[in-house]
Amino acid sequence: MSTSAGNGSPASLIAEARAGSPDALAALYLEHGAALFRLAYRVVGAREDAEDVVHDVFVGLPEALQRYEERGSLAGWLKRVTARVALMRLRSGKRRREVALDNTVGQAEPAATAERDGLQAAVDTLPDHLRSVLVLKEIEGYGHAEIAELLGISEGASRVRLTRALKRLRHKLESGR
Amino acid sequence: MNWKDELRKIPAPAPSKDLLERILASRAAGRRVILPEAKAATRRDRYMRYAVAIAAALAAVGWFSWETLKPTVVEDKLPPAWVIGGTPLFPSAAFGQERAPRISSPRYPLIAEIQPTRVHAGRWTYKGSTTADGVFTTTYGQPRTIVIAAGSFGGQAAWVVSSSMGMFDTVLVNRATLRPLRYVRPMLHSRLVQQYSHDSINELLHVSPPPQERERTLRGSAVLPDLGVSPMLVSWSPHSLEVLVQALPLGRSWRGSVYSANWVTMATRFPTFTTLDLRVTGTERVTVPAGTFDCWRLEAREADEKSVLWVSQDQGWLVMRRHTSSDGSGRFRTEWVNETRLVAVDTTPPAP
Numbered sequence: 001m002s003t004s005a006g007n008g009s010p011a012s013l014i015a016e017a018r019a020g021s022p023d024a025l026a027a028l029y030l031e032h033g034a035a036l037f038r039l040a041y042r043v044v045g046a047r048e049d050a051e052d053v054v055h056d057v058f059v060g061l062p063e064a065l066q067r068y069e070e071r072g073s074l075a076g077w078l079k080r081v082t083a084r085v086a087l088m089r090l091r092s093g094k095r096r097r098e099v100a101l102d103n104t105v106g107q108a109e110p111a112a113t114a115e116r117d118g119l120q121a122a123v124d125t126l127p128d129h130l131r132s133v134l135v136l137k138e139i140e141g142y143g144h145a146e147i148a149e150l151l152g153i154s155e156g157a158s159r160v161r162l163t164r165a166l167k168r169l170r171h172k173l174e175s176g177r
Numbered sequence: 178m179n180w181k182d183e184l185r186k187i188p189a190p191a192p193s194k195d196l197l198e199r200i201l202a203s204r205a206a207g208r209r210v211i212l213p214e215a216k217a218a219t220r221r222d223r224y225m226r227y228a229v230a231i232a233a234a235l236a237a238v239g240w241f242s243w244e245t246l247k248p249t250v251v252e253d254k255l256p257p258a259w260v261i262g263g264t265p266l267f268p269s270a271a272f273g274q275e276r277a278p279r280i281s282s283p284r285y286p287l288i289a290e291i292q293p294t295r296v297h298a299g300r301w302t303y304k305g306s307t308t309a310d311g312v313f314t315t316t317y318g319q320p321r322t323i324v325i326a327a328g329s330f331g332g333q334a335a336w337v338v339s340s341s342m343g344m345f346d347t348v349l350v351n352r353a354t355l356r357p358l359r360y361v362r363p364m365l366h367s368r369l370v371q372q373y374s375h376d377s378i379n380e381l382l383h384v385s386p387p388p389q390e391r392e393r394t395l396r397g398s399a400v401l402p403d404l405g406v407s408p409m410l411v412s413w414s415p416h417s418l419e420v421l422v423q424a425l426p427l428g429r430s431w432r433g434s435v436y437s438a439n440w441v442t443m444a445t446r447f448p449t450f451t452t453l454d455l456r457v458t459g460t461e462r463v464t465v466p467a468g469t470f471d472c473w474r475l476e477a478r479e480a481d482e483k484s485v486l487w488v489s490q491d492q493g494w495l496v497m498r499r500h501t502s503s504d505g506s507g508r509f510r511t512e513w514v515n516e517t518r519l520v521a522v523d524t525t526p527p528a529p
Contacts, residue, residue: 024203029197034354037196038189051196062212066333067375084499088406092286103461118185138184 010074018065029058032075036082042135043086045124053086083136083150090128122172130165136161203454211354213476214404281480284454287407292423293353296336296494298325298526301419301519301522304466308514323419327528330358342417346466348416355408355424357416357438369440378449380441384495397441399449410437413451417485418477423493425455427473432456437479454478462485463496466520470496479487 016024033054057078062071068077123131132151136142137158142150144158151158205343302322307315322341329335334352339345360371367371367384382395388408401409408424410417421435434454472487487497498517 020204022204025204026197026201029200033197034191037192041189042187049189051192054192054196055200055203056210058197059203059214060212062204063209064212066353088213088289120187120241123184123187134184134268138181139187 006084011070014065014068014070014074017062018068020062023109025061027060028061028074032078033058035075036078039079039082039140042139043083043132044089045131049089050086052080053089057082057085079140080146080150083140083142087132087150090132118173119169122169124134125172126165126168130161130168133161134165189477205372207292208290209353209405210290211408234322243369252390281448281452283436283452284381284478285432285434285456287403288433288435288455289407290356290423290426291408293355293424296352296355296420296423297524298327298336299522299524300324300527301333301494302521303517304520305515307518308516310512321517323415324527325420333358338415338420338422346414348411348414350416350420355421356405359410360411360414360416361448362414362463371438371441373401373409373438376401378438378441382440382442395442399438399441401438402436402450408435410435410453412437412439418498419495422475422488422495423484425488425493426495427457427475427488427490429457431473458485460490461487465497465498465518467518470494472496 001152013024013027017028035098036057037050037054040053041047044053046052064081068074123134126134133147136147136150144155144162147153147158153161202333209343216516260428300318304316304320320341324337324339324341326339328333328337328349330349335358336350336352337345337347338350346360348360349358350356351358357371357373359373360369362369367382370381370383372379372381378397378399378401380397382397382401384393384395386418403409406449408421410421415438425431425433432455434452436450437453439449439451443451456476457473458476461472461474463470463472470487470489471491472489475488477486482500482502484500486495488494489496496519500515502513502515
């Protein structure tokens with residue numbers, strides 16, 4: 001798909017996307033879509049649901065950019081929006097289907113190591129409220145304050161959930177040896 | 178194995194190749210999604226919050242000390258009785274000690290997907306009638322016309338929604354999200370202004386009293402109950418279901434809830450926010466003075482009140498609304514049926 005949006009600068013790209021330009025939207029998708037998909041996938045745990053999340057994020061992006069104040073990186077802002085949409089999907093119970101992470105990843109990454117497979121399987125077994133904290137903290141690198149805000153819980157609750165998630169993971173991995 | 182490092186290396190698949198095409202096709206088809214706010218919580222923000230909380234606490238202590246020390250009479254604190262007829266809508270003397278009514282939880286998921294481009298400027302005129310016990314029918318009041326005009330507010334494209342009910346109240350509504358931006362309601366001796374931000378309402382009720390009464394201003398604020406992700410209505414205003422239903426992607430088994438904001442200064446009498454639960458229950462062909470329409474039939478619930486709405490499938494217009502109630506006496510059991518019918522539509526955009 002050709003993208004003839006703007007003069008190439010991020011600011012002009014954002015301005016054109018804000019005005020509803022499909023080319024600018026496509027350019028933003030090509031730049032950020034894959035990373036946002038990975039984040040959504042890790043939160044919702046299923047490929048189709050992750051695609052729905054990314055689809056909704058980009059369909060709503062031109063209007064949402066009206067609220068983007070251009071302080072901080074666009075990539076970080078997009079990730080927070082995506083995380084919120086993915087978490088809303090988890091909460092709403094609107095998920096289309098449950099697919100184990102390892103099945104889908106196996107198709108995409110046949111060379112995944114046995115250790116990673118085991119780790120993935122262990123992550124899969126975590127309930128949503130623990131897995132989302134684990135993904136956001138340990139994989140995406142968010143702080144507890146931000147996770148608390150994203151999930152609508154206290155920082156203390158975020159720490160407790162992470163501890164529980166790690167404890168369950170550790171137990172799962174040790175019992176699997 | 179350091180499995181925390183391994184966690185970050187867990188691979189994820191790539192999105193489908195046609196995802197971008199699907200996104201662009203959805204946009205081209207007019208589909209819109211309202212995304213949640215994504216402001217990062219910075220350390221500075223947190224310190225600011227602590228500072229604001231401490232300042233507010235100090236101010237409250239100072240105010241409380243002054244209020245308890247200064248000579249005053251209770252009547253000074255009471256809202257003027259002549260504001261909208263002295264109805265019990267205003268905070269009492271024990272405002273701070275009364276428990277505010279709870280906000281009811283939405284019965285269905287909050288409406289997240291709308292088609293805002295389906296909302297059009299124009300005029301929709303409705304006429305009401307009441308039937309008692311299925312026997313006695315009378316029309317009531319003057320016809321009510323909802324006027325939707327294009328405008329802008331704070332650099333955002335807005336709908337200017339007003340009605341012809343003599344109150345001249347006007348709501349400015351964000352065109353993309355159908356959330357209110359500003360609500361102004363002039364009354365005989367007072368004026369209400371609600372200013373909406375993404376997460377709160379600031380309300381100001383300015384009272385311009387008759388001679389020999391003291392002029393005063395009541396202020397109130399409330400945090401919005403959602404994350405800024407859904408449309409929102411304004412109770413007792415023109416920004417009501419007539420506008421919202423135009424943008425709903427109705428279909429069989431569609432359901433969704435929406436918050437409606439009331440007056441913050443009535444918080445001890447009514448919840449600041451009520452939920453309106455909508456559900457499609459079927460289809461029906463309806464004939465009203467404005468014509469015959471193939472409609473979606475919806476059930477609308479607000480607290481214990483139930484209404485039935487008929488919304489035209491093609492245009493999304495609210496064609497008819499029926500509300501059934503009893504006189505509540507438990508003795509006579511009179512059943513009142515209020516019906517509001519669409520009598521005229523003018524889709525010529527009103528002058529700005």
